[in-house]
Amino acid sequence: MPELPEVETVRRGLAPVMEGARILSVEQRRPDLRFPFPADFAGRLTGRRVDGLSRRAKYLLAHLDDGLTLISHLGMSGSWRIETDGPDGDSPGRFHHARSKNAAHDHVVFHLAPKTGTNARIVFNDPRRFGFMAFAEEGELAAHPLIGKLGAEPTGNRLDGALLATLFHNRRAPLKAALLDQRLIAGLGNIYVCEALWRAGLAPDRAAGSIVNKHGGATAACDRLAAAVRAVIADAIEAGGSSLRDYVHADGALGYFQHRFAVYDREGEPCVQPDCDSVVLRTVQSGRSTFYCPACQR
Numbered sequence: 001m002p003e004l005p006e007v008e009t010v011r012r013g014l015a016p017v018m019e020g021a022r023i024l025s026v027e028q029r030r031p032d033l034r035f036p037f038p039a040d041f042a043g044r045l046t047g048r049r050v051d052g053l054s055r056r057a058k059y060l061l062a063h064l065d066d067g068l069t070l071i072s073h074l075g076m077s078g079s080w081r082i083e084t085d086g087p088d089g090d091s092p093g094r095f096h097h098a099r100s101k102n103a104a105h106d107h108v109v110f111h112l113a114p115k116t117g118t119n120a121r122i123v124f125n126d127p128r129r130f131g132f133m134a135f136a137e138e139g140e141l142a143a144h145p146l147i148g149k150l151g152a153e154p155t156g157n158r159l160d161g162a163l164l165a166t167l168f169h170n171r172r173a174p175l176k177a178a179l180l181d182q183r184l185i186a187g188l189g190n191i192y193v194c195e196a197l198w199r200a201g202l203a204p205d206r207a208a209g210s211i212v213n214k215h216g217g218a219t220a221a222c223d224r225l226a227a228a229v230r231a232v233i234a235d236a237i238e239a240g241g242s243s244l245r246d247y248v249h250a251d252g253a254l255g256y257f258q259h260r261f262a263v264y265d266r267e268g269e270p271c272v273q274p275d276c277d278s279v280v281l282r283t284v285q286s287g288r289s290t291f292y293c294p295a296c297q298r
């Protein structure tokens with residue numbers, strides 16, 4: 001399943017082509033993906049200019065010149081690709097998102113007239129159809145059912161030790177569960193939570209509130225964990241453009257940065273921390289695998 005760093009990689013790949021481009025027409029080839037498309041989907045997009053492309057958690061947001069926002073989600077297997085008739089052909093720029101190329105799963109095609117260059121087609125492909133698209137009217141985005149209750153972004157400096165202390169104060173849930181709670185921090189998946197906890201040296205089953213001091217303030221552990229979360233996500237985004245292509249699984253599933261994982265999916269292998277002679281263990285929390293080093297993480 002695409003995680004936040006991949007969605008950000010996709011955004012960065014699409015932005016140079018989509019931002020400032022006029023939507024000439026939209027081919028909607030099915031009535032639904034995971035959910036039905038909004039009423040008059042193609043009609044409301046046709047003729048609009050894309051003023052900006054942003055991201056909130058795992059949602060890609062295309063901001064249109066009439067105030068409407070197109071919200072899209074990749075689901076399990078969704079991907080976007082860029083096609084042009086220019087000399088560069090398919091996928092200009094750093095757009096290496098692993099994807100299905102089976103045209104039978106091309107469900108939406110946006111025909112664009114970019115500010116410069118040749119016309120382009122932006123194609124949404126989704127074999128399993130867990131992706132979806134929705135609209136939010138101007139002013140409605142902040143309170144939108146999909147967006148309104150999302151927690152802090154794990155990118156940028158807003159996520160610091162003080163914010164983690166506020167979020168985790170008096171929380172008895174394990175650190176792993178608290179980090180996966182989308183109402184607290186939005187967009188963190190299983191892989192990056194395992195990696196961040198290892199980097200911070202914190203045990204995944206420890207109560208979230210145990211890293212907060214008794215006055216509800218940040219401890220060194222809060223600072224370490226916030227920095228680790230930001231660094232894990234930033235590293236994955238950094239790697240996204242260049243390494244995803246090497247990790248297309250045989251079944252066409254999206255690849256991840258497996259060669260960079262310290263603990264994720266490394267059960268029984270040596271911990272990569274210098275001076276640590278322990279091996280990575282796997283446990284199951286809330287039905288999902290957690291990978292950790294019992295020596296490094298306390």
Ligand SMILES: [Zn+2]
Nearest residue numbers: 271276293296
């Ligand atoms: Zn270790």
